[in-house]
Amino acid sequence: MRNILVLVGSGTKKGNTSQLADAFCKGATKAGHRVHKVFLGDKKLSGCQGCEACKGKNPICIIKDDMQEIYPLINQCDTIVLASPLYFWTISAKIKAFIERLYAIAENDQFPPKETVLLMTAGDDNFWTFEQPISYYSFVTKAIRWKNIGMCLAGGCKSDPKNKYIDEKFLQRAHELGTMI
Template sequence: MKKILVVVCCGNLNGNTDKLANSFIEGLLETGHEVKKVFLGNKDIKGCKGCGACQLNHHICAIRDDMQDLYPLVNECDTIVIASPLYFWSISAIAKSFIDRLYALSTNDKYPRKNSILLMTAGDNQDWTFDHSLSYYHILTEALGWNDLGSYLAGGCKGESGNHSIDEKNLGEVYNFGKKII
């Protein structure tokens, strides 16, 4: 079984994205995977400054924040799951900061081999709602050399003023997706 790190990149604990991630985790656990969930909404994760210090200093990022605690988790896992709400037709800023800071783990622009999965929620539910995010994710996985195990995209999830509306259909489907990860 795999060691799976689920990184929830939203600011709303128990919101739509967190609920989607939790259902996915339930499916993963049912099949015996070892799962660690990290909720970034209460973490201090700054954006990459592009200083390159990590490449000169044995993969140690110059920025001192909560990302330092996440690097070992990323190194230890087989699979990274990025769970993000859709904000202005892209991944959340928290997700982008987390991803950018993974540069510290590279050696000569080569990254540790990982499997990856993308989970997303959005209030919008057009045919093109997730196009930009999926394009970014596919380019990211190719650039990092990660093996894309798929994605689950839940549109039509309004989340205004604490009124979260992810439906049982999405939660059931993502649970089943989690059970299929081998």
């Protein structure tokens, strides 16, 4: 059984990215895993300011925001799921801020071992739609020595202020990914 932390970096609680994350969570729960979902859209979360305070005698991040609630969740999990809409050709700023703030938990440039999953949604569905975020995610996971164990990339999602639409095939893929990890 895994302890899974699902971070949703969308600004819309009932949007396509949240639906994709929920499908993953249902699959993972069905498989017997413990799942904790955090909606980052409700969190005050700043990026790293490069102050290096976390590398001093008292190795903690000195930025007083909601990341302080997330650090213990990172320690308790063995799998981290990053769920993000495609914003301006890459992951959302909330997910990026989370990644930057991981610097505080590194000891001698070593990060605690984790497995990761990437869930993403986008309005378009071109062959290159997810190229940049996959490249970034792959680079980050390799650099901090985390193991990518799966992705679900949902292109062609539709959205307007009142209606969200994600193809059922992507929800099914996310659910299956949750059951298989």
